[in-house]
Amino acid sequence: MHTMLTLDLSHLDGFVSQEQLTAMADEVAAAHAKLYDSSAPGSDFTGWVRLPEAYDKEEFDRILKAAKKIRSDSEVLVVIGIGGSYLGARTALEIFPSDGPDICFVGCSLSPNEIQKVMRRIGNRSWSINVISKSGGTIEPAIAFRIFREHLEKKYGAEANSRIYATTDKARGALKSVADKNGWETFVIPDEVGGRFSVLTAVGLLPIAVSGTDINELMAGAAEAMEKYDLRSMDNPVWQYVAARNLLYRQGKKIEIFCNYEPSYTFFGEWLKQLFGESEGKDGKGIFPASVQLTTDLHSMGQFIQDGERILFETVIYVDDTGCDVAVPHCDDDGDNLNYLAGKPMSFVREMAFQGTLAAHHDGGAPAMVLRSPKMNARTLGELFYFFELSCGISGHVLQVNPFNQPGVEAYKKNMFALLGRP
Numbered sequence: 001m002h003t004m005l006t007l008d009l010s011h012l013d014g015f016v017s018q019e020q021l022t023a024m025a026d027e028v029a030a031a032h033a034k035l036y037d038s039s040a041p042g043s044d045f046t047g048w049v050r051l052p053e054a055y056d057k058e059e060f061d062r063i064l065k066a067a068k069k070i071r072s073d074s075e076v077l078v079v080i081g082i083g084g085s086y087l088g089a090r091t092a093l094e095i096f097p098s099d100g101p102d103i104c105f106v107g108c109s110l111s112p113n114e115i116q117k118v119m120r121r122i123g124n125r126s127w128s129i130n131v132i133s134k135s136g137g138t139i140e141p142a143i144a145f146r147i148f149r150e151h152l153e154k155k156y157g158a159e160a161n162s163r164i165y166a167t168t169d170k171a172r173g174a175l176k177s178v179a180d181k182n183g184w185e186t187f188v189i190p191d192e193v194g195g196r197f198s199v200l201t202a203v204g205l206l207p208i209a210v211s212g213t214d215i216n217e218l219m220a221g222a223a224e225a226m227e228k229y230d231l232r233s234m235d236n237p238v239w240q241y242v243a244a245r246n247l248l249y250r251q252g253k254k255i256e257i258f259c260n261y262e263p264s265y266t267f268f269g270e271w272l273k274q275l276f277g278e279s280e281g282k283d284g285k286g287i288f289p290a291s292v293q294l295t296t297d298l299h300s301m302g303q304f305i306q307d308g309e310r311i312l313f314e315t316v317i318y319v320d321d322t323g324c325d326v327a328v329p330h331c332d333d334d335g336d337n338l339n340y341l342a343g344k345p346m347s348f349v350r351e352m353a354f355q356g357t358l359a360a361h362h363d364g365g366a367p368a369m370v371l372r373s374p375k376m377n378a379r380t381l382g383e384l385f386y387f388f389e390l391s392c393g394i395s396g397h398v399l400q401v402n403p404f405n406q407p408g409v410e411a412y413k414k415n416m417f418a419l420l421g422r423p
Contacts (some may be wrong), residue, residue, distance in 0.1 A: 005225075005383055007237040008370040009244060011358050015313075015367040016247045024243035025234050031242070031397035032232065035390075040397070042404030047192030048389055051200050052222035052382075059187060060215075063202055066165055066185060067209035071100040074163070075125035078118060078148055079207050080107035081132035082140045083278075085167075087271045088199025089207040092218070092381060094267040098211035106148065107131075107141030115147055127152070128163040130210075132203055134189050136168060136175025139416070167202045194404050196275050197389055200382070214378050221382025229390050237371075238387060241315075242395045244369060248313045249287050249399075253367070255312040257305065258291040261354055262319055262376070266293045268384070275388060279396050279403040286399065295353050302357075306364045314361060314368035317384070318354060322347075322376045 187202030269291025396403025
């Protein structure tokens with residue numbers, strides 16, 4: 001087993017005791033069991049739980065083949081999707097930038113400005129589209145797809161059909177029927193996996209594979225995590241995290257701030273916000289997910305975290321080895337008085353900032369949990385994805401909501417379509 005994440009709860013001292021965590025064991029055990037109970041709320045959408053070992057191997061091979069083709073014939077890949085249809089892939093691509101095609105994301109807003117920006121990025125280069133939508137009718141990606149499909153067909157004519165890859169429902173829906181009619185290659189969004197849990201399906205895997213990141217390693221990390229975190233006791237870091245965040249919530253800590261110390265993990269915070277926000281924010285309940293990028297945001301949000309209303313706790317994702325380092329140089333005039341750091345690696349300075357911040361925030365009444373990853377690679381990212389998916393599923397059941405529906409998302413759509421005059 002290569003799983004390497006470690007969870008540090010020492011900065012909960014004075015807020016959550018070991019006795020309190022131990023007392024949560026039965027509650028967390030019952031919530032974990034619900035992920036395997038076909039009568040539990042949302043049980044139709046728990047296919048992600050066993051996905052790292054039960055995925056479709058034939059489709060996985062087709063994903064690798066399609067990625068190879070796109071890498072050989074396209075300088076740009078336009079990925080069209082919103083919510084869970086793009087956040088997981090974009091997270092991975094921010095951490096591991098593409099060594100092949102320039103990968104652009106559209107269809108995640110209603111901004112004509114964003115459409116124009118991507119058009120300019122494509123320019124005269126060769127390109128392909130990966131459109132991702134379960135139904136094909138979600139307005140943001142559907143409009144973007146109309147625009148970029150027209151653009152692709154103008155450039156390539158009939159050849160455009162071999163440059164469109166649709167990730168959609170396996171059998172039904174508007175996008176699936178148009179894809180079949182035009183002969184586009186299709187990949188499946190499984191019925192039993194909701195969008196925010198879909199990063200390890202074709203939804204995330206195709207764009208990630210096109211970027212050059214090893215999706216075999218990504219899945220291997222998730223598979224090891226699945227085995228490790230199925231432990232049914234308080235020795236399981238997932239159980240500890242779930243118990244601690246729910247105990248803090250019951251104390252009035254209503255906001256969870258996801259923190260990272262690596263700018264390339266900023267989108268991981270966006271992925272986490274959807275995962276927890278859409279899963280837990282219902283029935284008048286839920287921990288509000290927020291995110292900050294440190295140390296950058298210590299110069300903005302740091303004031304509130306340190307000194308504002310005491311309604312928050314932090315979950316820090318910290319990567320020890322990011323794959324490179326830079327030493328602080330010596331400067332003869334020492335105008336900034338930093339020669340005492342000369343020769344020290346930036347990673348050492350960052351570590352001291354991290355430790356100092358944890359202590360200051362704890363003393364200021366903002367407790368923190370730290371999830372440490374020793375390396376920045378596809379395998380540890382696979383483990384991180386699975387750690388939080390499992391935590392979210394269990395935590396939603398502890399909160400006694402259905403973690404796998406999103407009834408509130410429909411309210412704005414109803415108003416919007418009425419205003420647009422939809423027939």
